[in-house]
Amino acid sequence: MTKTRFFFIAPLLVFLVMVGYFAIGLTKDPSVLPNMLEGKPVPEFSLAPLQGRDDIGFKNTDLMGDVTLVNVFGSWCVACLIEHPFLMAIKAQDLIPIHGIDWREEDRTAGPLWLKKHGDPYTRAGDDPVSKAAIAFGVTGAPETFLVDQKGIIRFKHVGPITEPIWRDTLQPLIEALRKEGAS
Amino acid sequence: MTAELGHFALILAMFIAMVQATLPLIGAQRNMPVWVELANPASYIQLALTTFAFACLLHVYLISDFTVVNVVQNSHTDKPLIYKIAGTWGNHEGSLLLWVFILALFGAAVALFGRNLPPAFKARVLSVQAMIAIGFYLFMLLTSNPFERISPAPLNGTDLNPLLQDPGLAIHPPLLYLGYVGFSVAFSFAIAALIEGRVDAAWARWVRPWTLAAWVFLTGGIVLGSWWAYYELGWGGWWFWDPVENASFMPWLAGTALLHSAVVVEKRDTLKGWTVLLAIVAFSMSLLGTFIVRSGVLTSVHAFATDPTRGVFILLLLAIVIGGSLALFAWRGPQLKGSGLFQPISREGALLFNNLVMATGLAAVLLGTLYPLFIDVVGGAKISVGAPFFNAVFLPLMVPMIIAMALGPFLNWKRGDVMPALARLRFVAILALAAGAAAWSIETDGPFMGVIGIALAVWLGGGVIAEVCERIHLFKAPIAESFRRLNRMPRATWGMSFAHFGMALAIAGMSGAGGWKVESIQTMKPGETITVSGYDYRFDGATSSKGPNYSVIAGSFTVFKDGQEFTVLKPEKRFYPVTQMPTTEAAIHTTLMGDLYAVIGDEEGTDGSFVTRIYYNPLVVWMWIGTVVMMFGGALSISDRRHRVGVPQRSKTPVIAKPTASV
Numbered sequence: 141m142t143k144t145r146f147f148f149i150a151p152l153l154v155f156l157v158m159v160g161y162f163a164i165g166l167t168k169d170p171s172v173l174p175n176m177l178e179g180k181p182v183p184e185f186s187l188a189p190l191q192g193r194d195d196i197g198f199k200n201t202d203l204m205g206d207v208t209l210v211n212v213f214g215s216w217c218v219a220c221l222i223e224h225p226f227l228m229a230i231k232a233q234d235l236i237p238i239h240g241i242d243w244r245e246e247d248r249t250a251g252p253l254w255l256k257k258h259g260d261p262y263t264r265a266g267d268d269p270v271s272k273a274a275i276a277f278g279v280t281g282a283p284e285t286f287l288v289d290q291k292g293i294i295r296f297k298h299v300g301p302i303t304e305p306i307w308r309d310t311l312q313p314l315i316e317a318l319r320k321e322g323a324s
Numbered sequence: 325m326t327a328e329l330g331h332f333a334l335i336l337a338m339f340i341a342m343v344q345a346t347l348p349l350i351g352a353q354r355n356m357p358v359w360v361e362l363a364n365p366a367s368y369i370q371l372a373l374t375t376f377a378f379a380c381l382l383h384v385y386l387i388s389d390f391t392v393v394n395v396v397q398n399s400h401t402d403k404p405l406i407y408k409i410a411g412t413w414g415n416h417e418g419s420l421l422l423w424v425f426i427l428a429l430f431g432a433a434v435a436l437f438g439r440n441l442p443p444a445f446k447a448r449v450l451s452v453q454a455m456i457a458i459g460f461y462l463f464m465l466l467t468s469n470p471f472e473r474i475s476p477a478p479l480n481g482t483d484l485n486p487l488l489q490d491p492g493l494a495i496h497p498p499l500l501y502l503g504y505v506g507f508s509v510a511f512s513f514a515i516a517a518l519i520e521g522r523v524d525a526a527w528a529r530w531v532r533p534w535t536l537a538a539w540v541f542l543t544g545g546i547v548l549g550s551w552w553a554y555y556e557l558g559w560g561g562w563w564f565w566d567p568v569e570n571a572s573f574m575p576w577l578a579g580t581a582l583l584h585s586a587v588v589v590e591k592r593d594t595l596k597g598w599t600v601l602l603a604i605v606a607f608s609m610s611l612l613g614t615f616i617v618r619s620g621v622l623t624s625v626h627a628f629a630t631d632p633t634r635g636v637f638i639l640l641l642l643a644i645v646i647g648g649s650l651a652l653f654a655w656r657g658p659q660l661k662g663s664g665l666f667q668p669i670s671r672e673g674a675l676l677f678n679n680l681v682m683a684t685g686l687a688a689v690l691l692g693t694l695y696p697l698f699i700d701v702v703g704g705a706k707i708s709v710g711a712p713f714f715n716a717v718f719l720p721l722m723v724p725m726i727i728a729m730a731l732g733p734f735l736n737w738k739r740g741d742v743m744p745a746l747a748r749l750r751f752v753a754i755l756a757l758a759a760g761a762a763a764w765s766i767e768t769d770g771p772f773m774g775v776i777g778i779a780l781a782v783w784l785g786g787g788v789i790a791e792v793c794e795r796i797h798l799f800k801a802p803i804a805e806s807f808r809r810l811n812r813m814p815r816a817t818w819g820m821s822f823a824h825f826g827m828a829l830a831i832a833g834m835s836g837a838g839g840w841k842v843e844s845i846q847t848m849k850p851g852e853t854i855t856v857s858g859y860d861y862r863f864d865g866a867t868s869s870k871g872p873n874y875s876v877i878a879g880s881f882t883v884f885k886d887g888q889e890f891t892v893l894k895p896e897k898r899f900y901p902v903t904q905m906p907t908t909e910a911a912i913h914t915t916l917m918g919d920l921y922a923v924i925g926d927e928e929g930t931d932g933s934f935v936t937r938i939y940y941n942p943l944v945v946w947m948w949i950g951t952v953v954m955m956f957g958g959a960l961s962i963s964d965r966r967h968r969v970g971v972p973q974r975s976k977t978p979v980i981a982k983p984t985a986s987v
Contacts, residue, residue, distance in 0.1 A: 144597075144658060145658055147597065148597060148653060148654050148657035148658050149654040151601060151604075151605075151650045151653065151654070152647070152650040152651055152653070152654045155646055155647055155650050156647065158694075159639075159642075159643050159647065161698065216904075217482075218396055218397070218478050218481070218482045219397075219482075221478060222474070244904060
């Protein structure tokens with residue numbers, strides 16, 4: 141290959157190497173990408189109960205013993221409303237316990253009212269007006285959902301509303317795998 | 325209904341683009357004038373349809389139609405009108421629509437203003453434009469539809485990120501996109517040239533005004549973003565080497581290199597392959613920039629996981645456009661043989677040196693920007709490459725380039741001599757050293773880079789003035805003769821002088837602000853006074869009030885200089901209840917020597933004390949003035965009559981190898 145020929149081919153080669161790198165890297169394991177808290181135990185927290193809900197609050201030790209979802213929501217959050225019917229469906233079919241963190245309510249009655257109006261999918265729920273638990277979980281926005289295993293270890297974090305494809309392709313397989321892992 | 329009409333217009337536009345991408349190309353290849361002529365009307369129809377689609381999105385924003393997801397997520401009824409408009413493009417889907425709209429705009433502009441292009445070449449250019457458009461239409465329609473509905477419709481929207489509710493940022497994306505998309509024209513010209521296997525002086529002359537236009541817009545877009553960061557983020561900084569900033573800087577570097585190498589192609593018939601490659605790279609970087617900002621790919625690979633369809637589509641699109649054009653380059657490029665030979669020390673040599681530095685700088689920025697992603701992909705820790713890396717790599721690269729920038733215009737084409745050029749610049753050199761020494765003596769323990777920067781600014785600025793004097797034979801010929809020469813200087817030459825001089829001003833600004841910034845953070849009681857850089861700031865307390873969609877705490881400082889009242893600064897801290905986000909509005913008093921910059925923070929205790937931050941940012945205003953001068957230079961160069969008058973003649977030499985297949 142002559143020198144000039146190489147000059148014309150080199151850019152393509154460089155580009156192909158880059159594409160190859162990304163393609164391999166991204167297909168490796170696209171569902172479980174590293175997250176700061178994934179693989180770590182749930183941070184310690186203890187939240188007051190939501191008003192009007194006969195509940196004893198919500199704390200990190202509640203998450204031991206079962207595969208669970210922890211869902212961060214708020215009455216002010218429009219995307220939570222989009223996600224909400226799906227959570228209700230999960231509850232109706234009793235697929236997995238969902239615990240709620242009612243995040244950054246200016247008015248303490250807003251969250252409970254919202255649940256009353258739209259339905260309450262949560263097994264346990266805690267009130268987190270000043271982001272105590274949210275900061276510990278590293279929540280960036282609502283809705284955000286954490287998958288926690290039997291030992292209280294965060295295994296997956298989903299940012300944004302849970303949708304049918306996300307449930308089907310990511311959450312459900314992961315949950316089944318975790319349950320098997322726990323049983324064996 | 326409006327949303328559906330917009331959606332429909334987009335689908336229609338895609339089919340038009342499909343026609344435009346194929347028939348004119350085949351027509352040009354097989355010599356069928358009827359098919360070739362399809363390119364023009366297709367471009368106009370595409371523009372009409374995308375304009376209509378964009379108007380539809382604008383309409384649903386203006387009437388706050390919360391049955392459209394996009395409006396819900398980015399708007400609110402209380403939002404001021406200008407930000408309802410800006411909200412249209414302040415999000416992923418809407419910005420893509422703006423992108424295709426601008427692409428159609430440029431396509432129609434080529435169809436309209438490209439009358440002096442050979443019909444077959446123009447048809448190929450427009451076909452390539454349409455291919456790019458198809459990729460974007462598909463991306464929007466399949467993964468990012470701005471017109472998607474939501475049911476049940478929420479009562480109100482979630483509002484636009486308040487940081488973006490700012491006049492500067494409202495027009496920043498359109499300017500930036502005019503730059504990004506503008507490079508698509510240079511790209512299409514390059515691809516068309518590769519298909520024809522011919523690049524000559526006429527080609528370089530055609531491509532130059534389009535590249536210049538893109539460059540002017542991109543420069544404006546970058547500076548506007550930088551200016552916004554300066555006054556809105558409240559840290560007195562203006563460039564953070566953040567991935568988003570780098571994303572806009574990389575096409576700028578490639579585009580700047582392209583402008584200079586196109587000159588060599590036009591004047592000296594050489595560096596052809598390199599110039600074509602730069603055109604491809606400039607647009608590739610623009611595509612990368614578009615997607616980096618909007619997809620969040622660079623901040624985290626997570627973006628791919630949370631929305632795999634988009635991520636995969638983006639990767640595919642980038643692979644096809646960039647990989648395809650580079651493959652074409654590898655295949656057809658070797659046929660672009662230049663005829664001009666030159667010595668290393670010559671005008672061409674200086675321009676090539678500029679190109680190499682720009683390319684190296686680009687590679688460094690690209691590496692630093694992508695590196696965290698590489699590490700993330702292989703499952704390593706989350707790392708970030710910050711300012712120290714970029715400053716250490718990029719700034720030293722710029723020093724020799726700026727030295728050469730003043731010298732280059734003094735060198736002859738083909739073979740230059742560096743000694744006479746240096747001799748003509750000796751006074752400028754002495755002046756530059758003196759300026760550096762003066763800057764150093766004011767503050768001997770100041771940063772060394774700042775001292776070098778001031779010296780370089782004087783060197784470059786002086787060099788530009790010396791070059792103009794030389795050109796008009798000032799003091800060597802009678803003054804009337806000098807005036808005659810000044811009058812007859814082509815606009816393109818003026819453009820270069822202005823752009824280079826603007827660069828000198830900007831370097832002075834960057835050196836001052838980067839080198840001698842003074843920062844003071846403290847808690848202040850009302851009535852308390854603090855001195856920063858010779859100015860006494862008296863804190864007069866803060867008041868609360870309400871804006872249209874936010875609450876505000878406004879502080880007040882009375883600034884005294886030598887006991888005289890100098891100015892009053894009123895920084896604000898705003899809180900947007902809908903998004904629950906605070907923003908800072910810095911108060912800035914600009915002087916030619918430096919900016920007085922005050923920010924108010926949180927309240928401390930109960931006696932009306934506040935955390936305050938006071939900065940003195942030397943010479944910042946020259947950065948803004950300098951870039952405006954650079955843009956003016958670019959615009960002046962576009963208006964040069966040789967871009968408009970007379971049909972550039974293609975070289976008589978036959979096409980070296982006959983094109984055999986359409987690509």
